[in-house]
Amino acid sequence: MLNNYSSADKVLLAVDCIIFGFDNQGLKILLIKRDFEPEKGKWSLIGGFLKRDEVLDNAAIRILNTYTGLNDIYMEQLYAYSEIDRDPVERTISVSYYALINIENHNTELIKNYHAQWFSITDAPNLIFDHNEMVEHAIRRLRYRTSIKPIGFELLPEKFTMRQLLELYEAILSKELDKRNFISKINSLEILNKLDEKDMGSSRKGSYLYTFNKEKYEEKLLNDFVLNL
Amino acid sequence: MLNNYSSADKVLLAVDCIIFGFDNQGLKILLIKRDFEPEKGKWSLIGGFLKRDEVLDNAAIRILNTYTGLNDIYMEQLYAYSEIDRDPVERTISVSYYALINIENHNTELIKNYHAQWFSITDAPNLIFDHNEMVEHAIRRLRYRTSIKPIGFELLPEKFTMRQLLELYEAILSKELDKRNFISKINSLEILNKLDEKDMGSSRKGSYLYTFNKEKYEEKLLNDFVLNL
């Protein structure tokens, strides 16, 4: 009954984080090799337990910070997983979050200490519990998000080229995009600043660098835009 | 730490259901007048606690069934709410689900016994805790869902007219739709069966009745369709 605040059925609440990063090899996720039982030695998402005096969002932020040293990161709650035996030790419900980080920024010392490692989403190892399902779910959500928010920018460095942006979207959507159409669609959003600076790393000619214009982006969001790539 | 399966931080896990129904007055939600503390006498979503040996989806199904007598209903998990004091009695995390039901089908005896009542979404009373937020969230999700799945059919009787379908979508999206464009878009999906039967209730001429063609719909879903209304 509803009015029965019985403690008989209290459960442990975990938070698991799907941490996406992007570099010139493609879209990646950060995984950890567990050094404790159960499933010691197997790969897993990074996660932890919700504390009594903590909100889920903050648990996710804390966990991300513990393993990467990062703060102020885009995170979004995904789904609550509750299969009875999903964790063999004890009944645990897990709420998943996904994060998008600039892969260059994280604290490499930290992730080494925790035996964490980046894997391409196309050849990540098998994960413990229901973590594979969580990752698939997160990729679907990420794909959808790209069409209503330009969240891709979270995954790129401060200054980036059109090519990098294109390749990021190709990695997220796992399909090829037409370069010219992509650029004109992005430009029509008017949320980028074109810098005078060029990145000379990738070609003789050099390609212009862009930054993301947060103010214009916020304006756009009010008229809920859609980006069809 | 991750490897610490401590029971110190176990919490109560609630499930709250946003139950949508539709009739010729528009889109409605089912609310209950609480007859227990806290917040006795105030309006609330229907809900309950997750049991130790129960999956969240089943808890939602059980709760829906308790209050409406219905089974086999479309339900979808929405979000986990975890503000520290969202429930003043005890730390409780709530996972919300929304359900779409045919308003004619539910057990009216049951909802009377529970002091439950249908309210138009446009003039529902203020709700306890964070339930208002849950409802808003559910409406946003429902709007989005209509664009990628024709879930509106769950809210209509077995046989329905084009006008009913149109008005349902107008209620969900809370905007007027052009009748001719709507009908041709729906027809282009090819997921309806036009019956020979007419509904003579609403006009002299009578309007054809339709049923939803599940098989064709399943086919369509494979090529992930989008419906822009």
Added chain:
DNA sequence: AACTTTAAGTGTGAAATCTACATTAATAAA
């Protein structure tokens, strides 16, 4: 200095989709 190489940057026309819009048709009631 000329030539080669590499990726960057740029525009158009055809096809598909979306939008706005008004008249005729069927039937019951008077």
Added chain:
DNA sequence: TTTATTAATGTAGATTTCACACTTAAAGTT
């Protein structure tokens, strides 16, 4: 038979999407 009511139906113009290829800039090579 006339009237009243809602159902049913099509089109043309505007907009958006899509497919597609050549020129440009600059560094490297001879």
